[in-house]
Amino acid sequence: xxxxxxxxxxxxxxxxxxxxxxxxxxxxxxxxxxxxxxxxxxxxxxxxxxxxxxxxxxxxxxxxxxxxxxxxxxxxx
Amino acid sequence: xxxxxxxxxxxxxxxxxxxxxxxxxxxxxxxxxxxxxxxxxxxxxxxxxxxxxxxxxxxxxxxxxxxxxxxxxxxxx
Numbered sequence: 812x813x814x815x816x817x818x819x820x821x822x823x824x825x826x827x828x829x830x831x832x833x834x835x836x837x838x839x840x841x842x843x844x845x846x847x848x849x850x851x852x853x854x855x856x857x858x859x860x861x862x863x864x865x866x867x868x869x870x871x872x873x874x875x876x877x878x879x880x881x882x883x884x885x886x887x888x
Numbered sequence: 889x890x891x892x893x894x895x896x897x898x899x900x901x902x903x904x905x906x907x908x909x910x911x912x913x914x915x916x917x918x919x920x921x922x923x924x925x926x927x928x929x930x931x932x933x934x935x936x937x938x939x940x941x942x943x944x945x946x947x948x949x950x951x952x953x954x955x956x957x958x959x960x961x962x963x964x965x
Binding site: 837846866 | 889895907910922923924928930931933934936939943946947950952
């Protein structure tokens with residue numbers, strides 16, 4: 812068994828209303844010094860050792876992320 | 889400027905319907921070998937060097953995560 816982390820983020824050119832909402836809330840509660848916030852998804856998978864990186868990227872691109880608007884990274888931890 | 893990553897995950901004892909939906913979809917499309925999927929949130933913050941770890945944990949616990957049902961990690965990258 813291996814643990815795999817897949818992080819999915821909106822592509823840089825895509826607006827991120829959730830991140831912007833957090834940014835505005837930070838100003839409102841008086842926290843200074845945070846220039847930008849972007850929000851994505853974080854997946855933790857428990858996989859057999861037989862699952863290769865190609866399969867992991869296929870899973871990420873078909874089920875976890877929308878390749879049109881999101882980028883992802885696959886990391887074995 | 890520093891980049892900070894905050895990962896927010898449902899606590900282990902909390903059900904995760906989104907992760908379970910991904911697990912079921914994997915079986916349906918014929919991917920074997922994935923034993924468990926859990927889904928959380930991934931935040932990327934651009935912060936001034938003046939923002940200390942205590943402030944980051946305060947931000948995470950008040951705006952990014954719900955401490956009753958979620959755990960989080962703060963990582964400077």
